[in-house]
Amino acid sequence: DVKVTQSSRYLVKRTGEKVFLECVQDMDHENMFWYRQDPGLGLRLIYFSYDVKMKEKGDIPEGYSVSREKKERFSLILESASTNQTSMYLCASSGPGQGANYGYTFGSGTRLTVV
Amino acid sequence: AQSVTQLDSHVSVSEGTPVLLRCNYSSSYSPSLFWYVQHPNKGLQLLLKYTSAATLVKGINGFEAEFKKSETSFHLTKPSAHMSDAAEYFCVVRGQAAGNKLTFGGGTRVLVKP
Numbered sequence: 001d002v003k004v005t006q007s008s009r010y011l012v013k014r015t016g017e018k019v020f021l022e023c024v025q026d027m028d029h030e031n032m033f034w035y036r037q038d039p040g041l042g043l044r045l046i047y048f049s050y051d052v053k054m055k056e057k058g059d060i061p062e063g064y065s066v067s068r069e070k071k072e073r074f075s076l077i078l079e080s081a082s083t084n085q086t087s088m089y090l091c092a093s094s095g096p097g098q099g100a101n102y103g104y105t106f107g108s109g110t111r112l113t114v115v
Numbered sequence: 116a117q118s119v120t121q122l123d124s125h126v127s128v129s130e131g132t133p134v135l136l137r138c139n140y141s142s143s144y145s146p147s148l149f150w151y152v153q154h155p156n157k158g159l160q161l162l163l164k165y166t167s168a169a170t171l172v173k174g175i176n177g178f179e180a181e182f183k184k185s186e187t188s189f190h191l192t193k194p195s196a197h198m199s200d201a202a203e204y205f206c207v208v209r210g211q212a213a214g215n216k217l218t219f220g221g222g223t224r225v226l227v228k229p
Binding site (some may be wrong): 040047058092109 | 121126144149157158159205217218219221222
């Protein structure tokens, strides 16, 4: 099975800190995604990447940046954390094509609290 | 551009009765559609997917969904709810452009009463 691993389950950071959320997948998937999940809003796409060193803005990129130096790793960076970035962050990966086995696998999430 | 609207934020059913979760989508392309489930404090799990094959899609745990292009809908149903179905459900549309990004609906929280 594909595994998507997020390095931390819970994080507490202070306002203004630079925060790194790490995500690693083990199935050589091209596409990787960062979402945040908030009650009543579902999951909203922050950034995604379809190749090494490639990145695309999602629907809510403000206040975030990403890094993809290696295919298996996709990092989300909060340049200066703010309280409105308190949320659950989910990483996902997917492979190419339209085949029946085109699956999306999510990590278990990182619950970030900014105080 | 693509979007998903889940018409009910909360659904309450009695155990053994049918479940209906409604989803409407908008997509510039021929869409791929998914339903995901998230149990409390658990990760997202794929229930089923539609990728332009049969319009009636069967998933895990007795769920199924029907793609209706004329209505731009992809409603999720189950004939008989079980207590273990209590969870949050997300309808998702996938884009056709590079990256194949997913767009999620706001979620429907299902409560199952004994």
